[in-house]
Amino acid sequence: MTSSACRPEASGRLEPRRTADGSLTLWSERFSECFHSAAGARAEAAQKFVAPAGLDRFASGRRLRVLELCVGLGYNTAALLEAAEGQDLQLEWLGLELDPLPLQLALGDADFRSHWHDDTLQILEQLNQRGAWRSCRGSSGSWRLGDARRQLPLLPAEWIGRCDLVLHDAFSPGHCPELWSLEVLAALARLLQPEGRLLTYCSAAAVRHTLELAGLQLASIRAAGPAGPDLAEPDLAGPDLTGPDAGAGNWSLGTVASPMPLCGGPATIGLPAGSGPVVLQPLTAMEREHLLTRAAEPYRDPDGNATAAAIQAARVERQQQHPGESTSAWRRRWRLAGRG
Numbered sequence: 001m002t003s004s005a006c007r008p009e010a011s012g013r014l015e016p017r018r019t020a021d022g023s024l025t026l027w028s029e030r031f032s033e034c035f036h037s038a039a040g041a042r043a044e045a046a047q048k049f050v051a052p053a054g055l056d057r058f059a060s061g062r063r064l065r066v067l068e069l070c071v072g073l074g075y076n077t078a079a080l081l082e083a084a085e086g087q088d089l090q091l092e093w094l095g096l097e098l099d100p101l102p103l104q105l106a107l108g109d110a111d112f113r114s115h116w117h118d119d120t121l122q123i124l125e126q127l128n129q130r131g132a133w134r135s136c137r138g139s140s141g142s143w144r145l146g147d148a149r150r151q152l153p154l155l156p157a158e159w160i161g162r163c164d165l166v167l168h169d170a171f172s173p174g175h176c177p178e179l180w181s182l183e184v185l186a187a188l189a190r191l192l193q194p195e196g197r198l199l200t201y202c203s204a205a206a207v208r209h210t211l212e213l214a215g216l217q218l219a220s221i222r223a224a225g226p227a228g229p230d231l232a233e234p235d236l237a238g239p240d241l242t243g244p245d246a247g248a249g250n251w252s253l254g255t256v257a258s259p260m261p262l263c264g265g266p267a268t269i270g271l272p273a274g275s276g277p278v279v280l281q282p283l284t285a286m287e288r289e290h291l292l293t294r295a296a297e298p299y300r301d302p303d304g305n306a307t308a309a310a311i312q313a314a315r316v317e318r319q320q321q322h323p324g325e326s327t328s329a330w331r332r333r334w335r336l337a338g339r340g
């Protein structure tokens with residue numbers, strides 16, 4: 001099953017692939033990247049998005065306002081919905097997505113379907129067919145198709161400062177810098193209510209530094225036990241657990257950002273059986289120093305319509321003027337393996 005069906009704005013040819021836990025992911029020709037960590041698409045939704053959302057912070061019966069940037073196959077949507085409704089929380093959900101085809105392909109896949117309750121699948125079917133859904137337990141949502149950069153300025157005014165969760169699951173900054181620009185991340189930051197959280201798998205220095213420039217406080221998502229690095233994001237190119245960061249126990253699984261300081265004991269809500277808990281921890285000294293290197297130079301897209309190549313090229317030029325050390329020097333200092 002390979003698809004190049006005609007879609008208005010699309011991610012090019014999509015090739016189905018299996019992650020290590022058997023769950024479906026897709027490889028996008030346009031972005032030259034898989035939609036999920038090779039270690040497991042289902043596990044990634046749980047460990048990097050749903051558990052760090054800290055759903056147990058909210059009183060039973062509360063309605064959560066959620067923006068999901070990049071709906072893709074719908075793993076994060078389904079996992080969040082099931083976890084929220086399991087906690088007696090309702091969602092007011094809005095998804096932004098370029099291409100409806102990934103969700104269609106997921107709904108046609110037996111393994112994908114096997115992860116979710118029938119009610120959840122019906123919601124994803126409604127989204128696929130009508131662009132909006134309503135659950136029998138009071139949650140509702142809709143998506144807006146097209147380039148998210150055009151949709152962000154059109155969000156309802158009442159969402160500004162009132163969003164409980166923003167899930168940011170774009171392709172990596174190297175392949176899709178347009179969704180990690182200072183302008184996009186600042187717009188997302190403005191949506192958050194004071195204790196709201198932006199969740200992402202990404203721990204890239206540019207993204208973390210930009211989230212700080214947007215006024216947010218950061219925490220690193222880590223596995224609570226020793227077995228953490230499998231789902232780690234490749235930006236930091238391979239953990240070296242003999243290095244000085246080994247004391248932290250494992251590698252970052254991603255980043256949580258909030259207007260308020262973050263901390264958190266083991267988070268388990270939304271984790272499927274067999275997934276260990278995750279914790280939110282302050283950035284380590286190594287991670288903080290990474291934000292001072294040239295790798296932390298933000299992506300910029302002031303007009304909101306630059307191509308990925310133009311955004312990358314302009315950033316490379318600014319990096320040449322950056323006063324910080326090179327990422328390779330930082331890597332050597334921290335005795336990290338992998339690319340510089």
Ligand SMILES: C[S@@+](CC[C@H](N)C(=O)[O-])C[C@H]1O[C@@H](n2cnc3c(N)ncnc32)[C@H](O)[C@@H]1O
Pocket residue numbers: 010011034035036045069070071072073074075076077096097098099102146147148149169170171176178179
């Ligand atoms: C990593 S995948 C998302 C995976 C998804 N969260 C899931 O749970 O399956 C990235 C998604 O971003 C979408 N995308 C790429 N560029 C976009 C843009 N400019 N605006 C909105 N969506 C975009 C792609 O179509 C793709 O579905």
